[in-house]
Amino acid sequence: MENTTVFSSDQKPTIMITNDDGIDAPGLQSLVRVLVSTHRFNVLVCAPDSEKSAASHCITWRHPISARRVNIEGATAFAVSGTPADCSSLGISEALFPLIPDLVISGINMGSNCGYHIVYSGTVAGAREAFFNDVPSVSISYDWVGSKSTIQDFTLAAEACVPIISAILVEIRNGTYPSGCFLNIDLPTNIANHKGYKLTKQGKSMFKMGWKQVPSSMGGGKMLSTMTMDTNSAAPTEIDVSDLSQEQMWFRREAKGATVDEEDTDHKFLLEGYITVTPLSALSRAETGLEYFKNWLPGVVDHSSPSAL
Numbered sequence: 001m002e003n004t005t006v007f008s009s010d011q012k013p014t015i016m017i018t019n020d021d022g023i024d025a026p027g028l029q030s031l032v033r034v035l036v037s038t039h040r041f042n043v044l045v046c047a048p049d050s051e052k053s054a055a056s057h058c059i060t061w062r063h064p065i066s067a068r069r070v071n072i073e074g075a076t077a078f079a080v081s082g083t084p085a086d087c088s089s090l091g092i093s094e095a096l097f098p099l100i101p102d103l104v105i106s107g108i109n110m111g112s113n114c115g116y117h118i119v120y121s122g123t124v125a126g127a128r129e130a131f132f133n134d135v136p137s138v139s140i141s142y143d144w145v146g147s148k149s150t151i152q153d154f155t156l157a158a159e160a161c162v163p164i165i166s167a168i169l170v171e172i173r174n175g176t177y178p179s180g181c182f183l184n185i186d187l188p189t190n191i192a193n194h195k196g197y198k199l200t201k202q203g204k205s206m207f208k209m210g211w212k213q214v215p216s217s218m219g220g221g222k223m224l225s226t227m228t229m230d231t232n233s234a235a236p237t238e239i240d241v242s243d244l245s246q247e248q249m250w251f252r253r254e255a256k257g258a259t260v261d262e263e264d265t266d267h268k269f270l271l272e273g274y275i276t277v278t279p280l281s282a283l284s285r286a287e288t289g290l291e292y293f294k295n296w297l298p299g300v301v302d303h304s305s306p307s308a309l
Contacts, residue, residue: 013169016044016091016101019109020055020084020122023047023070023077027108027142030154031161036074038162041169044101045070045077046091048084055122057129058083067096084126092135102172104130105165107140108157112186114267115203118280124184131182132282136172138165138183143270145189157187160194160275181279186266188273198274203265211251 015035019028028047035041049068065082067090078096080087088104090096106126113121123139130137142149142157164185171177184202188194266276 012040012042013102013173014042014044014099015165015169016046016088016097016104017075018045018047018084018087018091018104018106018126020048020052020106020126021110022051023049023072023079025051025110026151027110027154027157029072030151031105031108031140031158032072032075032077034155034158034162035165040166043075044091044097045072045075046080046087046096047077048087049079049081052083052122055083055085055125056120057085057125058122059085059089065090084122085129088126088129088137089133092130092133100135102136103165103169104135104137105140106130106137107142107185108154108161108187109139109141110144111141112143112267112270113139113141113184114186114270114276114278115265118184118202124280127182127184128280128282134179136168136177136179136182138168138185140185140187142187142191143189148189153189153191156191160187160191161185164197164277181281184266184276184278184280186270186276186278188270188275190273193273194275195273196275198269198276200264200266200269200274200276200278202278202280203263203267209253209255212254214250214252216248216250 017028017032017035019025021027023045028045032043032045035043046067060082065080065086067078067080070077070079076097080090082090084106088106092100092104094100104127106123109121109123113124118124121139121141123141127137127139140157140161142154144153168177168183266278270276
């Protein structure tokens with residue numbers, strides 16, 4: 001595939017943008033527009049051609065994926081048929097673009113990604129995939145609330161991130177940026193009046209989810225954007241199970257409520273109006289249980305002999 005070289009001799013750093021909401025999503029478009037307008041970065045885009053919210057770290061393995069050149073002013077952009085992790089991997093591989101970017105940014109997601117939601121997030125996976133391949137990366141999400149947020153908030157969110165993006169690139173150029181983590185940034189709903197940056201740790205907040213049987217006509221509904229679950233939405237219509245085909249039934253997820261950390265963690269500070277900056281790693285070590293299993297495992301071995309059964 002023929003590419004147009006966009007890198008100039010002024011040694012501007014190169015940023016590659018991906019996401020999970022799709023290449024046409026307002027969060028990505030606003031981020032690209034703001035970064036291009038600074039005239040300080042070379043901007044590449046390699047993002048899914050459609051929404052891939054809550055795809056987590058799914059990758060395409062058994063068949064090829066396509067990349068289609070699209071027009072985004074000031075950037076070299078491709079819409080890709082794969083997942084966010086696919087897009088990140090392809091974009092840093094030198095198979096699509098002629099060089100490895102200095103920084104990968106995944107976002108801006110429509111909906112926060114804090115606590116346990118980080119596990120489900122395709123946005124975070126886009127940054128994590130770059131981290132797997134030793135490329136510095138950041139995932140960015142905006143705490144979108146339908147009754148309060150507007151598309152303009154994505155522009156404000158992108159502008160609020162420019163200082164930290166610039167600072168990261170300085171550290172990268174100086175060789176002082178840490179290689180053992182990547183950053184997850186969440187911006188508060190009232191971004192115009194945010195309280196500044198707050199270094200946080202990943203908490204345990206999450207939406208409790210259940211399942212509801214629905215008519216077959218509702219089976220093809222659109223997935224909710226990553227972690228943007230409205231617990232106040234109207235409940236699904238009650239249906240008579242006897243009216244459903246017993247050969248194929250349909251079920252839809254529904255929010256049952258939310259748990260919020262009481263500790264000083266990402267989601268708590270986000271709700272207080274801070275831009276949360278959370279270092280993440282690829283490894284999720286158990287916080288508790290190591291001592292228990294240290295004593296438990298030898299007992300399992302001892303009782304695995306035929307005489308113990």
